[in-house]
Amino acid sequence: MSTSAEAAHEHWPPQSFEDLIGTTRFDVHERAHITVDDTVCRGCPSRECIVACPAKLFVPTSDGGILFNYEQCFECGTCYLVCNREGAITWSYPEGGHGVVFKRS
Amino acid sequence: MPDPDVDVVVVGAGPAGAAAATVLARAGHSVILLERGPFAGSKNMYGGVVYPRILDQLHPQWWEDAPVQRWITRRSTMVLTDDQALTVDFRSERWGRPPFNGATAYRPDWDHWLAAKAQADGATLVCSTTATGLLREGGQVVGVTTDRPDGDLRAHVVIACDGVNSFLAKEAGMYGEVDAANYTVGVKETIALPKDVIDARFGVRGREGQDIEILGGTGGVNGGAFVYTNLDTLAVGCVLKLPKLSAQALRPEEIIDGLKRHPAIRPLVEDGEVKEYSAHVIPEAGLSMMPQMTGDGMLVAGDAAAMCLAAGIWLEGVNFAMASGMYAGEAAVEALAAGDASAAGLAGYERRLRDTFVLRDHRKLRRAPELVLSDRVQHLYPEMIANTVERMFRVDNPAPKPGLRRIFSDERRRAGVTLRDLARDALDGLRSFG
């Protein structure tokens, strides 16, 4: 790549994922609306949730499990659609009035 | 059966639900419009362009108070490879004045506006309340349960406008096996830039705006991308086919980042500040995935019935939702008048869908979603087309100009596209779009 392109690159640094999702508002409820049964995930060959969840909420652990946190969730449904292991994901909407709140989408 | 609390419960205050509630309230029926978000529109995101023509019937002169960002007067279709771009750009001044064509709008604004109209007509909007299931007696749906204390709501008819995941339609057994291959996930960044910068970069003024639909630019994942102009923000995002996405090991936000760095897109979005990141699932497969839409005491409308039209150069869901909601409302009015809320009494719904653009467009474009998301259209044709155009305009002196037919057949072979496949796709395309 040319040096001018590299210089331009510096004016526009990549954004960390935390900053990106930090732009969206979430009114978190204390009840987890989605839970993941890590024991079902162990040995899952595809682990599709890790790549597909747009909120990056499925984090692989070194011992083959999944660490999941429901708080910054778009309630989109991608995870239960791509997961094909019965019982791994228990999915519901958050309590009325809670969860993601879009303003300019 | 105990007396119902209301004539009709409409679940979901998106465009489908608000339209249904408006029709019912105007006919003098008691109707509750349930919404799980703190206000109508708070849970909803989309790419960003609505085509509100159908509102001429429900809210004449709707443009006078609709919360529009910009009127689309410039519509572009772009094919991207890693370092090339081919754009077909259409402009029309006419689309910038009444009765208008398409407009960018934020869904939290649009849906809130449409639900407020239903309220003004007499519907009761209840927010921050999630419908958690159906109440049934025998085979008949007689209401919904909610997450409010003592929250059961009984009604003669339930209209499920609860969006793409529609747990109500699933609970009613209206969907068969759910297949991830029928869905795409859309992710987008709302990126702020001063209005005059947007005007200059996109060549528009005042309330004019541009809509760019993109084939390619999705990092090798089957799908599509878009850039839309709001007043002082851009909507930049992509739509990704679910099973392909997980196979590619590229995350959605990385794909948007790649799109923003493409040499054809970067000059448009550079230096903008992300104001909101959002995601939502789209029912992509149209007719082939539609559920049963009528049951005893129940209708399903909008994305809940997979009515979004996702056919490549068209991504229209809001208009299909508003129309199907309106027709569901009309059918429920008929059923209530006849005192028959069974599936037979509600049959006017599907008749209306079949007789109007809702199912006609879907039938006409039934092959389109699969064609547009096919591997050839996604991975082979963009390079073939871009390379053909590049060679057409490249000056190779002292070599003479090659004929277009020769270039195209070279590029077709280079891309590994057989004549047979090309002919078949062209025919499919003609049948769908022609």
Ligand SMILES: Cc1cc2nc3c(=O)[nH]c(=O)nc-3n(C[C@H](O)[C@H](O)[C@H](O)COP(=O)(O)OP(=O)(O)OC[C@H]3O[C@@H](n4cnc5c(N)ncnc54)[C@H](O)[C@@H]3O)c2cc1C
């Ligand atoms: C990335 C993306 C880009 C798109 N681009 C466009 C575009 O440019 N133009 C266009 O026309 N369409 C577009 N669409 C499609 C369009 O957004 C949908 O087709 C449309 O929103 C469908 O409207 P609806 O009323 O059926 O459902 P929704 O808009 O999804 O509304 C459903 C409502 O129901 C509520 N709800 C759900 N479950 C419950 C429950 N159990 N209890 C109470 N409330 C509930 C939700 O909170 C929501 O308000 C796009 C979609 C996506 C995801």
Ligand code: SF4
């Ligand atoms: S959630 Fe599903 S896809 Fe993800 S690791 Fe567990 S079983 Fe696999």
Ligand code: SF4
């Ligand atoms: S619903 Fe969407 S955002 Fe939430 S965990 Fe699942 S995939 Fe991630």
